[in-house]
Amino acid sequence: MDRADLPIVQVENLRKVFRVGFWGRCVTAVDGVSLEVQRGEVFGFLGPNGAGKTTTIKMLMGLIYPSAGTATLFGRVIGDQAAKTKVGFLPESPYFYDYLTSREFLRFYGHLFGLLGGMLEKRIDELLELVGMTHARDLQLRKFSKGMLQRVGIAQALINDPELVILDEPMSGLDPIGRKEVRDLILRLKESGKTVMFSSHILHDAELLCDRVAMIMKGRLVASGHVSELIAGDTTQEVEMVIDRLRPEALERIRPLTSKVVLKGERVMAMLTSQQDVDHALDVIRSAKAKLVALTPHKASLEDLFIRKAKGAQSVVEARVA
Amino acid sequence: MKVLSIAFNTFRENLRDKLLYNLLIFALLMIGSSLILMRLTLGEFHRLILDIGLGSINFFGVLIAIFIGIGLVSKEIEKKTIYTIVSKPVARFQFLLGKYLGLSLTLFINTTIMTAGLLAVLYFQDVPVHGVLFKALGMIMLEFMVITAVALLFSTFSSATLSAIFTLAIYVIGHLTPDLKAFGQKMEGLGRTTLEGMYYVLPNLERFNLKGHVTHQLDVPTSDLLMIASYGMAYTIFLLMLASIIFQRRDFR
Numbered sequence: 347m348d349r350a351d352l353p354i355v356q357v358e359n360l361r362k363v364f365r366v367g368f369w370g371r372c373v374t375a376v377d378g379v380s381l382e383v384q385r386g387e388v389f390g391f392l393g394p395n396g397a398g399k400t401t402t403i404k405m406l407m408g409l410i411y412p413s414a415g416t417a418t419l420f421g422r423v424i425g426d427q428a429a430k431t432k433v434g435f436l437p438e439s440p441y442f443y444d445y446l447t448s449r450e451f452l453r454f455y456g457h458l459f460g461l462l463g464g465m466l467e468k469r470i471d472e473l474l475e476l477v478g479m480t481h482a483r484d485l486q487l488r489k490f491s492k493g494m495l496q497r498v499g500i501a502q503a504l505i506n507d508p509e510l511v512i513l514d515e516p517m518s519g520l521d522p523i524g525r526k527e528v529r530d531l532i533l534r535l536k537e538s539g540k541t542v543m544f545s546s547h548i549l550h551d552a553e554l555l556c557d558r559v560a561m562i563m564k565g566r567l568v569a570s571g572h573v574s575e576l577i578a579g580d581t582t583q584e585v586e587m588v589i590d591r592l593r594p595e596a597l598e599r600i601r602p603l604t605s606k607v608v609l610k611g612e613r614v615m616a617m618l619t620s621q622q623d624v625d626h627a628l629d630v631i632r633s634a635k636a637k638l639v640a641l642t643p644h645k646a647s648l649e650d651l652f653i654r655k656a657k658g659a660q661s662v663v664e665a666r667v668a
Numbered sequence: 669m670k671v672l673s674i675a676f677n678t679f680r681e682n683l684r685d686k687l688l689y690n691l692l693i694f695a696l697l698m699i700g701s702s703l704i705l706m707r708l709t710l711g712e713f714h715r716l717i718l719d720i721g722l723g724s725i726n727f728f729g730v731l732i733a734i735f736i737g738i739g740l741v742s743k744e745i746e747k748k749t750i751y752t753i754v755s756k757p758v759a760r761f762q763f764l765l766g767k768y769l770g771l772s773l774t775l776f777i778n779t780t781i782m783t784a785g786l787l788a789v790l791y792f793q794d795v796p797v798h799g800v801l802f803k804a805l806g807m808i809m810l811e812f813m814v815i816t817a818v819a820l821l822f823s824t825f826s827s828a829t830l831s832a833i834f835t836l837a838i839y840v841i842g843h844l845t846p847d848l849k850a851f852g853q854k855m856e857g858l859g860r861t862t863l864e865g866m867y868y869v870l871p872n873l874e875r876f877n878l879k880g881h882v883t884h885q886l887d888v889p890t891s892d893l894l895m896i897a898s899y900g901m902a903y904t905i906f907l908l909m910l911a912s913i914i915f916q917r918r919d920f921r
């Protein structure tokens with residue numbers, strides 16, 4: 347069952363329809379999502395708020411039941427107890443038993459995995475050290491800040507030394523230092539051979555960390571693959587041109603080639619999207635004897651892809667409504 | 669092991685609940701107040717102390733069972749703490765059973781404290797204590813366990829407020845089921861079937877009430893006690909199984 351070449355997480359056509367309100371109106375939260383997470387990789391599950399990330403993760407963790415489709419963890423159907431022993435999970439903005447101290451809290455979760463005695467105590471000390479919470483080990487959780495809660499939450503997810511760690515929005519609500527610490531922690535997990543799947547709407551973090559990503563919008567998968575491939579495959583890379591002394595008639599010849607033009611006194615800033623258009627525009631500038639001040643290719647980022655996909659998803663929805 | 673961990677965690681959670689202490693203090697005050705009320709009555713002092721004492725233990729225990737019981741599961745869902753439990757290798761019924769046993773432990777310790785209070789009053793007033801008192805206390809504890817299971821059942825599918833109302837209703841009706849049957853026998857057709865159906869489905873909580881036996885110092889035969897105990901256990905197990913089935917199908921949104 348648990349073969350090394352099998353994907354650790356396999357999701358096929360997963361769908362969840364919620365019934366909301368008094369009349370039980372149907373709302374599709376996740377609509378036919380398929381994805382795979384391979385052993386040892388850091389997988390980013392990206393999308394704006396309300397896209398269906400948390401719903402998908404909750405289905406993987408057996409918290410809600412799919413309306414259709416299948417999903418497996420370690421080749422076992424979701425909800426399987428044996429598969430759960432190999433998974434660590436941090437929910438979104440986690441809530442914990444606030445009357446417990448960090449130690450009591452971690453001990454409780456250790457017991458749920460059948461861990462006991464000296465082994466467990468040693469593990470708790472290691473984890474508190476790892477997440478930098480040793481100083482607060484005997485403090486009740488209700489006295490914690492959000493960042494501190496997130497840290498013990500991560501410690502809780504690692505108590506069973508899991509092979510797969512699923513983190514739902516681990517960076518949300520953290521300050522830049524906290525975010526960097528979580529990033530470092532994810533990289534350290536990857537180094538020690540763990541598989542990490544995390545969801546985020548902060549694309550910068552995903553770009554720095556992930557081997558592969560999947561993007562979800564309005565319950566549908568809009569892109570997935572290696573980060574570099576996704577960005578490279580994004581042919582609409584933009585070039586910014588800054589031109590001085592461009593005569594109005596020359597500007598009118600350039601305008602159809604651009605996606606955006608900004609005029610600032612004598613200076614013209616134009617955005618172009620294809621190499622062919624750039625060449626053409628350069629010819630015009632040369633023949634008009636204008637001065638090219640700068641030619642800057644804008645490096646495509648996940649963010650650009652994300653925004654474009656978001657617009658695409660919006661227009662699809664509008665078209666469907668129309 | 670997992671069930672016990674959840675049970676002890678629930679017990680610890682209950683101990684940090686202010687409601688518990690408020691109810692406990694009120695119960696002890698009520699038991700103590702029988703000393704004052706005694707001065708207002710002529711004769712029958714012993715009966716009065718026992719009546720008020722057992723009544724207080726029963727009443728406040730039921731309040732604890734209902735008002736903490738309704739929060740057992742709904743609070744975990746509301747506060748989303750359940751996400752971290754159900755995602756661990758813990759079956760949902762183990763979670764429910766753990767929560768149930770945790771509150772039962774709390775109730776047991778509470779009943780012990782209240783009983784100690786009652787025994788102290790009895791001791792200082794030189795009231796003789798008969799074995800039937802402890803039998804009655806055992807049955808009160810059994811009633812708490814049934815009520816807790818009812819509260820737990822409702823809290824698996826409805827909000828805390830609704831669960832409280834439903835459970836209180838079941839508690840009141842549960843003490844009136846013999847009347848339901850009597851009513852039904854005076855009716856015809858559908859009315860009769862409905863009332864008799866309710867009589868058999870709802871818990872017959874009056875069976876657990878041995879206060880009369882205590883005040884009149886009438887012993888209860890062991891065979892009767894066994895019958896009542898088996899009824900209580902069977903009913904509790906039935907409720908817990910029903911709660912598990914409902915809870916198993918639930919989505920935690």
